[in-house]
Amino acid sequence: MPEIRVTPLGAGQDVGRSCILVSIAGKNVMLDCGMHMGFNDDRRFPDFSYITQNGRLTDFLDCVIISHFHLDHCGALPYFSEMVGYDGPIYMTHPTQAICPILLEDYRKIAVDKKGEANFFTSQMIKDCMKKVVAVHLHQTVQVDDELEIKAYYAGHVLGAAMFQIKVGSESVVYTGDYNMTPDRHLGAAWIDKCRPNLLITESTYATTIRDSKRCRERDFLKKVHETVERGGKVLIPVFALGRAQELCILLETFWERMNLKVPIYFSTGLTEKANHYYKLFIPWTNQKIRKTFVQRNMFEFKHIKAFDRAFADNPGPMVVFATPGMLHAGQSLQIFRKWAGNEKNMVIMPGYCVQGTVGHKILSGQRKLEMEGRQVLEVKMQVEYMSFSAHADAKGIMQLVGQAEPESVLLVHGEAKKMEFLKQKIEQELRVSCYMPANGETVTLPTSPSIPVGISLGLLKREMAQGLLPEAKKPRLLHGTLIMKDSNFRLVSSEQALKELGLAEHQLRFTCRVHLHDTRKEQETALRVYSHLKSVLKDHCVQHLPDGSVTVESVLLQAAAPSEDPGTKVLLVSWTYQDEELGSFLTSLLKKGLPQAPS
């Protein structure tokens, strides 16, 4: 029995270090290769030793697919390919390919230069790793090898994020990566056609949330920023360098322009400039509005947003600063946070999801006293606001996508176990598809029933068509033919042709049956009575009375004979070929009921 097996190495009932192994029809594919923000030890990378203890990974994996450039989806890639060792193809979209190395380099810098970690991947490794990448276009079908093919769909979320369909023969799996069903200021909504995969692996970050109007949130955000700035406070917005940051930038930029505000907006790290450059280039990946207006003005050319310098943090007066990383776990955003946390005029706006264990998660949970490194305690007086701007599909969005793709079963990853449980229940109830939510290292096995294509000869098809009424689209129909299996392909042909092709002689198979009739008359007369009876019953069949006294109905032969022992009964011999089984058995049962009384 063929089956699809799925094992999450990361992101199983968890958010972070997405890494899912899928084996489908003998092909092994790794989906995403991310790191975990919450850990600084070995746990931050997926456990690749699960795949193989010794020997190169290349032998065990057919390809690696990266859905988008967020580090929790691609952060372990250089480690995996260069340090563990993988030489096979890595697939990602063009924007991901462009932006991914920037983020990896940034991550490396923080880990090595700031935290002084040894045994971390080097810049050269990132470069080598990126050389193995094959870039794909949206909706382009890429043949990984003869059987395995993949196809990317638009996923929203961040620039270049894609959902991937992995297909071998008639079996397929769709992996969504992270996606967004509501469009935002710079990206469109995820879209997939009705591809009916065997399995849909979907993220479930917001498994229990149905978000309200996005506009409402935007308005609140702008209002809060505006008010704080008018009060003379400073606003810190911790973001990931890419993704939400661009959306919020566009939002603030347009707002500043409309309201004619002069308060400076800064964006930390030079990384953003590089990334923004790519945003300007990949206009076809953005939303309707930006695509239509970029000829007049590229929305990513900001007028009000300037680069941030570390010294600016101590400047007096109001300002808005976007700083990385988004969960306040390290880097510039944390530094600025420590500087500004003491003033109640200031505000920090957390625009996205925070992993447990990060400072972001702590302050959002209401903690007002934070223990920092070196045993200092930081008192948080500034206002803490949460604005869900992170671009993940909400519960309704997930259900919507499942509805769009119509999979046979769904597998949830990239979410918290408790919330997944809830969504799983919902999906099973309302969409009536089976749903799985494996933990890390747990394998889900799905039996599949692959369809086998069979060729049919045109002659046979036409003949069958001519016999019956119109074929109905959704109804199966019975068809007589011979199945020939030859050179691993299947053909359905008419039996004559099959005989001819195989050089076999035809055997005739006839059934005969005796029916006893009470009739005192002569055989001929009995035959005549049978003839007239059948003639009257079987109106649309060809009933003939042959000169030798026998009766034929199509190919069924009936002969009356008088057994010597009893003149009162006649024996009716009924004989039919195998093909006419239906008619023959009908006739015998009809005749067994006896003949009607002759009118004379």
Add this chain to the structure above:
Amino acid sequence: MAAHLKKRVYEEFTKVVQPQEEIATKKLRLTKPSKSAALHIDLCKATSPADALQYLLQFARKPVEAESVEGVVRILLEHYYKENDPSVRLKIASLLGLLSKTAGFSPDCIMDDAINILQNEKSHQVLAQLLDTLLAIGTKLPENQAIQMRLVDVACKHLTDTSHGVRNKCLQLLGNLGSLEKSVTKDAEGLAARDVQKIIGDYFSDQDPRVRTAAIKAMLQLHERGLKLHQTIYNQACKLLSDDYEQVRSAAVQLIWVVSQLYPESIVPIPSSNEEIRLVDDAFGKICHMVSDGSWVVRVQAAKLLRKRTAHERAKELYSSGEFSSGRKWGDDAPKEEVDTGAVNLIESGACGAFVHGLEDEMYEVRIAAVEALCMLAQSSPSFAEKCLDFLVDMFNDEIEEVRLQSIHTMRKISNNITLREDQLDTVLAVLEDSSRDIREALHELLCCTNVSTKEGIHLALVELLKNLTKYPTDRDSIWKCLKFLGSRHPTLVLPLVPELLSTHPFFDTAEPDMDDPAYIAVLVLIFNAAKTCPTMPALFSDHTFRHYAYLRDSLSHLVPALRLPGRKLVSSAVSPSIIPQEDPSQQFLQQSLERVYSLQHLDPQGAQELLEFTIRDLQRLGELQSELAGVADFSATYLRCQLLLIKALQEKLWNVAAPLYLKQSDLASAAAKQIMEETYKMEFMYSGVENKQVVIIHHMRLQAKALQLIVTARTTRGLDPLFGMCEKFLQEVDFFQRYFIADLPHLQDSFVDKLLDLMPRLMTSKPAEVVKILQTMLRQSAFLHLPLPEQIHKASATIIEPAGESDNPLRFTSGLVVALDVDATLEHVQDPQNTVKVQVLYPDGQAQMIHPKPADFRNPGPGRHRLITQVYLSHTAWTEACQVEVRLLLAYNSSARIPKCPWMEGGEMSPQVETSIEGTIPFSKPVKVYIMPKPARR
């Protein structure tokens, strides 16, 4: 085209009146059969299918008269049988369809042939085309039940065709011709009554999505034709909602909506539970669900259908089922323990947040449709309006201007039902800083009819509007108007603000504000309008406020109402509100003066002239005083002026003098004729609300002017050649007049035309000199026609706001290149401004240029009002000095556009310029001078 038309009209007329003229028409007739004959010859000549196709294409470009259609059809059919090439047969089949649509031709005679060829046809494409032809024939003969039945039969027979095109056409045929009622089908004997709905319904599951779509469309067509669809269709349609193809889903959504309107109260079970709900609710849920469909085409369709909903209790479905958190607060999304999962069925009842979805859609087309849907629902339900307010306000920040504009308009439409909260007002007012003028003005319109709940709200609105005024001074008028309504709507809220707004102090006199400051005027407009219904307010005014009031009341009377001020008499009692309702005196006066004028027939010429002059003067004055009557007064005055001119022209003493001596005097008469013509065009096209009654009179007056012109020309020119042409033209005009206004002729007793028509036979045969003589006497004898006054009549007017024409700085540009001039004008009572309003630029060298503004440049801020905001491109060769060019607006007219089209022209291809051609123009705005300076290009 027009000349040809007139000729035809003329011929037919003469055919009726004068038997001897028939010879001429016969001559024309001889050429007619040649059309089919020529086609026949052409087709026989054709050596290859490509040739034949070419001939057919050429033939198709020309119209065919109704009487020769049959001949042509026979020839086409004959060739059809002979033809082997399917493409030629296809063209012939399509031509048959076109020809059978010809007005005045009954296609039942070709139906047998069409069905006949259909049976022998092998090519699927040709088959489809033939079925299309049959559809054309069938729709042409809606009364003939037998034919319809036959066609339906044919369609059913071909439904099993393997080609989707043929099946499509069959279904279309069934949808259009399928018998509506069972009882009728029984009348048509011999043909078994078919259940068309069942047949069409079977094709809902066809394998081809195009056929499925066609089946649904056919069903919808049946519905449109008045057939009551079965309820069983609902379930079938629901299945199609999950079709793989967007066009099928899109059509299915429509069908579901239709059925839900037919059987709103039926009960349908909810799958997977024992509950049942009303069908209309179920359908609503399903349509809502489709708002989040994968294809935006379907989403637009679904969103559009949502607005058609009548029941409004669904409003609550806007809000997500309580089980899910809103995600607004952190930590809010912990799963609630053990909910009754059977109670909430998220996907099935899909309605949850359908609007939120629609409003947030990626494609702005969907968002606009959703906003419109909100608008329709909110208009029908105040409670819903209240609820959707937040969503609408949010849409004010949409990224696409069109959507913002649409939502502002929507808000305006529902603003009677709602009162804005302060925070909502805040968001609304923030949009005032938008850089788009359309948005700002739409917002002003919105504020005009908004209810504000608190005095802070009013203050906020005022502050924001003043901010807007400083930022965009061009918005001045719009802001003043806005404040006028804001003041008169909220007198009690304005009252406590007055001291602050006027910055009065209980003890000290404050400085008198600058009377020319637009911001101060804005504040005053607000206060004075509030004071109108708030008698205690004037007590708070300081002295200079009263002075300013008097000044503004005079200078901006449309913005400042009359107030009852303590210790003062009302400035003008005539305009006081108590008198306006009973405006009878002025109305009566108007009527009386007009009555008096119509008796002038009995006066001597001198007296008649004087009477007319006085009446015209009276009317003009009345129009100035009474704005409501201005349209009527002007209209009548113009008419009387025409009559006056006519009388004056006829009173010239020297009519009987020999032609050569007459030259000098004729100037006056021909000028009068010309002026009358102009005035009649103004009357016809510059007033909205002119009815056919008036048009007759106006045309009649113009006819008189033309006659006058003819007489004058006859007197002044020597030689008969030009006269011949003129005479003939004039007689054509008369003929046209008679044809077009045949119904109104009885009202024109004793008039010029009445007499003229009596003498028509004689005129036709007379020599020009004689015609002129007859005309002259008739003009003198004809009676003055009474002009019935229309109910509502308004004179079209236009004001150019920009360019203001006051600038001393010339607009410099390099000669030969273009410079763009922004033109902003308001138009009042202009019908169809997109086609009629033009901009004219007059250069100092007399060169005039007419610019056609784009249809998108016109905005329609309110009934009867339009606004033209466009750019005019100027260019000229170099000048030595800056000079002024004149910009004005013209009203283009085309009197032949009112003529109903000839039947054969409707079917055939019409040259589009016929409709858009301009016969003449009327300037209807004051010209504005713009200082420009084209400089020679530097090399």
